[in-house]
Amino acid sequence: MASLVTSSTLFTLCFILFSNSCTITCGVFYEESVTEDMAIKRIEKTTHLHFFFHDIKGLRFLHSLLEKLKEFMPPPPRKNDFSLLMVVVLNFAFTEGKYNGSSISILGRNPIFDDVREMPVVGGSGLFRLARGHALLHTVWFNKQGDAIIEYNVYVSHY
Template sequence: MEARFIFASFLVLFTATSTAVNGKYYSDSHIINAPTTMKKTHLHFFFHDTLSGDNPSSVLVAKPNGTVVEEGNVGPFGAVYVFDDPLTDGPDLNSSKVIGNARGLYASTSRGSDLTLLLSSDFEFTSGEFNGSSISVFSRDPLVVEKEVAVVGGLGKFKMAKGFILLKAIYLNATNGDAILECHATIFHQ
């Protein structure tokens, strides 16, 4: 009887130990046959997000039940916007050349005082050397003057892109929510 108890205890201990050893959150890394040379491209452009006026480039499409979203307020936790914002080579939308569009959505994802969005966007370039190419952004986007967002992919000349974009608000109208962001993108790609 005592031998069975010792055997059962050993079996339980062995099973628990095996589970812990096999419960790693990662697996072995392997070298794959992939391109070993990556290009590095730096882009400088401006992103114009307009919530006001008769023809806004960003619109509210969802909000929590029973809430009122005031003009200029990104909204309460759970508010979702879609956008089709022009990208330009200069800060003035009227006198700068449009070089592409940023299209996607952002959602208010923080419940506290640290206002944060979740940004999912495709920055498509429609002129110049990168005409027809795009970079994909999916990132946490804190509502601060200077921030960094992640580049997670790309198409065209930016295939297999990864990198980041430093964003700086050079204009922000707190009343209506309109903003102009200066973008310094560092992109690694094939």
């Protein structure tokens, strides 16, 4: 057993030394400066998108589920200091027009009882690649079932 441990340790040590020596002897340094002709000239654009999102709850059992979960929620620190908020991940995909095939991603905290909420734009695809910006949300209409119409003003900087 001792000879097996010694031989496996010796093999591991030789393997590490051999692979490090191969890396050192086979490595080649390469450097090329990027000239102005090679650099892609990108112009940053800012786009303002304005649309309305119709949030229709098709699954009515969620309301009863949320009522049951309230039992497990800790009480608010003060009587009037309770606000409901959600962490929201949204991907808006455009299927026609100038931005067909592009999308923007919004991720952030959404305190739903505030009049105007601000959420960050964290990325995008297509024409909105490397996008950043912010979205202003305003609830225009809602009912007791949880259906809502939310106005989005999205300001996106992209290349």
